Structures are given as structure tokens and as C-alpha cells.
Amino acid sequence: MQPRVMFDLTRRSMLATAAVAPFAASGALGATRAQAEVAGRWTSAAPLPSVTQEIYAARQGDRIVTAGGLVGRPGGLFINDDSHIYDPALDRWSPGPRLPEPRHHLMLVDGPLDRVWGFGGYDRRDGGDWTAMTNVWVIDQGRWHEVGRMPQRLCETVGLHHDGRIHLITGRSPKGEANGQWNDQGDVDTHLIFDPATLKWSEGRPCPMARNSAAGAVLDGALWIAGGRTVSGGGTGQLDRYDPATDRWETRAPIPPSPTTGRQVGGGLAMAALDGRLVAFGGEWFAPRDQGGGGVFTETWLYDPAQDVWSPGAPMRTPRHGLAAVAVGDAVYAIAGGEVVSGGGASAVLEAFRL
Numbered sequence: 001m002q003p004r005v006m007f008d009l010t011r012r013s014m015l016a017t018a019a020v021a022p023f024a025a026s027g028a029l030g031a032t033r034a035q036a037e038v039a040g041r042w043t044s045a046a047p048l049p050s051v052t053q054e055i056y057a058a059r060q061g062d063r064i065v066t067a068g069g070l071v072g073r074p075g076g077l078f079i080n081d082d083s084h085i086y087d088p089a090l091d092r093w094s095p096g097p098r099l100p101e102p103r104h105h106l107m108l109v110d111g112p113l114d115r116v117w118g119f120g121g122y123d124r125r126d127g128g129d130w131t132a133m134t135n136v137w138v139i140d141q142g143r144w145h146e147v148g149r150m151p152q153r154l155c156e157t158v159g160l161h162h163d164g165r166i167h168l169i170t171g172r173s174p175k176g177e178a179n180g181q182w183n184d185q186g187d188v189d190t191h192l193i194f195d196p197a198t199l200k201w202s203e204g205r206p207c208p209m210a211r212n213s214a215a216g217a218v219l220d221g222a223l224w225i226a227g228g229r230t231v232s233g234g235g236t237g238q239l240d241r242y243d244p245a246t247d248r249w250e251t252r253a254p255i256p257p258s259p260t261t262g263r264q265v266g267g268g269l270a271m272a273a274l275d276g277r278l279v280a281f282g283g284e285w286f287a288p289r290d291q292g293g294g295g296v297f298t299e300t301w302l303y304d305p306a307q308d309v310w311s312p313g314a315p316m317r318t319p320r321h322g323l324a325a326v327a328v329g330d331a332v333y334a335i336a337g338g339e340v341v342s343g344g345g346a347s348a349v350l351e352a353f354r355l
Contacts, residue, residue, distance in 0.1 A: 127180020
């Protein structure tokens with residue numbers, strides 16, 4: 001199947017208006033000042049076979065699986081149905097099974113027995129390129145299979161696997177019957193829980209803040225949701241911790257604003273857990289065209305849960321948003337993404353962060 005129709009990224013003009021709202025001042029709670037020496041280093045690895053943005057990835061054993069996204073082709077960005085599998089030990093990509101249908105923003109999550117699951121995402125239908133879908137897919141015996149539907153439309157969410165269950169937290173859902181354009185949907189604090197063993201759904205306590213395009217990781221038996229943005233308020237560095245044992249949330253120290261731009265971390269960032277810390281990086285911010293139109297964050301931030309403090313890590317070699325992140329072994333891998341704000345700068349870059 002060929003990538004489906006050229007994609008029109010129209011969200012930039014919508015979010016630029018929100019970007020003029022006040023953003024968090026420097027010196028946020030728990031933040032540390034920029035230091036002369038920062039932790040960790042980034043190195044290059046084998047690029048993804050196709051330039052892609054707005055993708056997610058999941059770990060499958062010691063390998064990484066990506067699928068879907070917006071792929072750069074002559075003429076623009078196209079909704080894609082490719083899957084790719086990366087072996088860090090060999091630094092090599094191989095083709096994976098094609099998706100049943102093209103998707104961008106398809107949420108990929110690892111699950112029990114090293115299975116990779118795909119939830120929702122957007123496709124093109126008569127209403128437009130931002131038609132939120134509810135398919136639940138899983139890779140089984142080398143193929144993607146549909147095994148059910150989500151109980152509601154939820155995209156640009158955070159997907160995390162913990163103790164045999166998959167949590168989908170925050171994101172965007174249609175505000176009414178319309179479902180096809182980016183502005184048909186609004187930010188939500190939704191928390192859905194999926195049991196892969198029974199294919200049943202339940203609800204967890206809603207996240208303290210509704211937002212979209214946040215990032216997440218599992219660390220110390222808890223689920224962490226960081227960053228993201230709201231349509232009305234722009235980027236947020238909020239960090240929320242969820243305890244599955246008690247079904248309770250607490251809000252921790254936020255990601256600091258960018259010391260180079262003064263802007264707060266926006267949507268499209270990525271995060272993973274490494275060596276007992278959270279590693280967050282990338283994302284984009286919007287501004288009116290006469291103010292430069294926005295940009296992509298270069299910063300890497302490390303969070304120590306014991307101290308409730310963020311500190312700077314080595315800046316990204318290739319700043320990106322709409323990228324995927326997975327930790328394998330001693331590294332966090334930053335996969336593809338957009339090198340310029342909004343669309344038009346899809347990348348195939350793969351880089352690894354190590355402490």
C-alpha cells in the first residue's frame with residue numbers, strides 16, 4: 001500500500017495565536033540553573049529508512065518498532081503505513097509488517113510477552129486529515145491484526161505499559177460530532193486502561209492537567225507524564241506522577257523553560273527512563289509569523305525523582321519535535337521527527353543519548 005494522500009499541517013496558524021500567551025518564567029520550582037558542564041552525550045546511529053515525523057515507537061525485547069507517521073515524499077508529507085524494526089546491537093533497521101491502514105500519531109506501546117500494540121491515530125477520511133480513529137492493533141506472528149476498538153477517540157496521547165496493563169493518558173478527542181479537522185478536537189485529561197489479556201477497558205483517575213502531545217515514561221513503579229501543550233495556553237512543562245497501586249496523581253517540579261529561548265517546553269517532546277532518571281528532550285513552540293513563527297527546542301533535561309529536580313543534559317545534536325523515544329540497554333534512542341516547527345522538515349535521524 002502506498003502512503004495515503006498529501007497531508008496539510010494546518011495547526012501552525014491555530015497554535016501561533018495561543019503561543020503569545022504568557023509562558024512560565026525562569027526559576028520554576030525544582031529547576032536548576034544551567035551549568036557549564038552537562039550530563040551525558042549524544043551519538044549518531046543508523047538513520048530510519050524514511051524521513052518521518054509524528055511517530056511513536058515501542059520496545060520489543062531488545063529491539064525498537066516504529067510504525068506510521070507522516071513521511072516526506074516529493075510534493076509534501078504523506079500518511080504512512082510502513083513499520084520499521086531497529087536492532088541496537090547491530091545498528092541496523094529492517095522492514096516490519098505494514099499497518100492495516102495508514103496512520104499518523106499512531107500510539108505504539110509495548111505489552112506483555114513483548115507484543116507491540118497500536119492505538120488510534122489519525123487517518124484521512126471525508127472530513128479531513130485529522131480523523132481520529134479507534135482501531136486497536138497488535139503485532140502477532142509477524143503481522144498486524146485488529147483485535148478491537150477503543151471506547152472513545154483519543155489521539156496525541158501518552159501510552160505506557162505497567163504491570164500487564166496499558167495506560168493511555170491525556171491527548172485530544174473530538175469536541176462534538178465533527179471529526180476530521182485539527183480544530184474539531186480539544187484537550188482532555190482522559191485516563192484509559194487496557195488489559196491485553198482480556199481486551200477489556202477501564203478508566204483510571206484523570207490526569208491533573210488536560211493537554212496534548214505530552215511525553216511519558218515508567219520509573220520506580222510509577223507513570224510519569226511530562227510537558228505537552230494546550231491549545232489555549234501553549235506549552236507546559238508540567239510533570240505529573242501516577243501511582244497505579246493507589247490510583248492517585250501528584251504534581252512534581254516542572255521541566256524548566258528553555259534558557260536559550262525563554263519559552264516553556266511545548267508539544268511533541270519525547271521522554272524515556274534511563275539509569276533511574278527521566279530523560280526529556282525536543283518539542284516545538286509556536287509564534288506569529290512576524291515573530292519568527294516559532295522553533296524546535298534543543299535542550300535535554302534530566303529528572304531525579306528522589307530530589308524532585310531537573311538538571312540540564314547535553315543538548316540534542318539534531319533538535320526535533322514529533323519524534324519517538326525508546327530506552328534500550330544504556331541508551332535512549334531519539335528517532336526521526338521534524339527538524340523545523342510544524343511540518344515540512346521531516347527527518348530520518350537516529351541519535352542515542354547515554355549517561
